[in-house]
Amino acid sequence: MEWKIEQPQNGHSVSDYVYEVLKKNIVALNVKPGDRISENEISELLQVSRTPVREAFIKLSKEDLLYILPQRGTYISYIDLDEVEEARFIRESLEKSVIELATSQFSEDALFLLEQNVASQKNKIAKKAYAEFLEVDEAFHKTIFQECNKMRTWSVIDQVNSQYKRIRVLSFIANINWEQTIEQHQGIIEAIRTKDTRKGLEIMSKHLKKLNIEKVELKRKYPEYFK
Numbered sequence: 001m002e003w004k005i006e007q008p009q010n011g012h013s014v015s016d017y018v019y020e021v022l023k024k025n026i027v028a029l030n031v032k033p034g035d036r037i038s039e040n041e042i043s044e045l046l047q048v049s050r051t052p053v054r055e056a057f058i059k060l061s062k063e064d065l066l067y068i069l070p071q072r073g074t075y076i077s078y079i080d081l082d083e084v085e086e087a088r089f090i091r092e093s094l095e096k097s098v099i100e101l102a103t104s105q106f107s108e109d110a111l112f113l114l115e116q117n118v119a120s121q122k123n124k125i126a127k128k129a130y131a132e133f134l135e136v137d138e139a140f141h142k143t144i145f146q147e148c149n150k151m152r153t154w155s156v157i158d159q160v161n162s163q164y165k166r167i168r169v170l171s172f173i174a175n176i177n178w179e180q181t182i183e184q185h186q187g188i189i190e191a192i193r194t195k196d197t198r199k200g201l202e203i204m205s206k207h208l209k210k211l212n213i214e215k216v217e218l219k220r221k222y223p224e225y226f227k
Contacts, residue, residue, distance in 0.1 A: 002030050003045060014048050019056040021046060026065045026076055027165045028131035029173070033078040033225050037066075065162055078227040079166050081215060087157075087164035092208040094153055095141065099188070099204050101148040103197040110147040114140060114189050121182055130172040134165060140185055144192075164211075171214050174221060180210070 003025055008017040022042065025031050042053045057074055060066040064083060068074045117140045124133035138161075145154040172178060184207040191200035219226050 004028070004030055005046065013052075015052040015055045018042065018046055018048060018052045019059055022056050022060060023063075023065065023162070024131070026060070027162055027169065028134075029166060029169050029225075030131075031076050033076050035076045036073050037076065038073065063162055079170070079225050080163055080227045081167075081219070083160075083163040084167050084211070084215065087160045088208060088211055090160055091157055091164070092205065094157060095144075095204050095208060096201055098145055098148050098150055098153065099191070099200040100197055101150070102144050102192050103195050103200050106147055106192050110143060111189065111193055113143050114185075114192075117143065118182060118185050118189070121185065125178050125182070130169050133172060133178075134169055137168075137181070137185075138165075144188075167211065167215060167218060170218050170222060170225060171211070174218060177210060177214070181207070 003021075005021060006024075008014075012020075031037070039050045039053045039057065042056075043050045046053075057066055057068065061068050061074075064080065065077050066074055067077050117136060120136045121133060121140070124130075124136055141157075142154055145151060184203050187203040188200060188207070191197075191203060
């Protein structure tokens with residue numbers, strides 16, 4: 001178990017701070033599915049009282065990132081492939097819709113942001129910074145929604161994304177298709193630039209369907225991570 005602790009940001013409550021630290025570490029697989037954690041341990045680790053830790057545990061259990069067994073303890077949840085598939089399905093449905101908008105209404109400034117983002121993705125992969133790559137990858141998709149004025153739609157994706165993110169981190173650790181991910185992002189940029197809706201839809205569909213192939217290999221290679 002290797003916790004990565006960030007300093008609290010100004011304006012964030014203690015409860016929010018504890019929740020964000022725990023969630024980032026769970027999603028980044030710094031703590032493994034099945035690991036036991038306790039209120040006392042996290043309270044000491046983050047130098048906070050037990051109350052915000054308890055609140056974060058309850059919130060994360062509702063997101064299926066923790067499971068609490070009365071009289072036994074609190075554990076990191078295993079990756080649930082049914083939840084992963086549902087999140088992937090929601091993403092594909094909504095991201096294909098937003099690509100249709102993006103290929104008809106997208107500014108040069110926003111395209112430049114996407115290009116900068118891909119450059120950052122290459123940098124993170126070169127450093128094998130998996131969790132950081134995932135954050136930059138998510139920012140790529142978020143930028144498209146933002147430019148199309150669909151941030152409420154993005155928030156729907158964000159609510160169901162945690163299990164999806166964990167299996168994607170695992171795929172990066174396993175060296176599965178990093179380069180293909182970047183190639184597809186570059187293809188999406190080009191489709192937006194040339195207003196090629198058909199191409200944009202085709203690439204986005206392939207981009208989000210490739211997890212269906214990857215998850216079989218990942219479960220075979222890392223069975224201890226899965227439900």
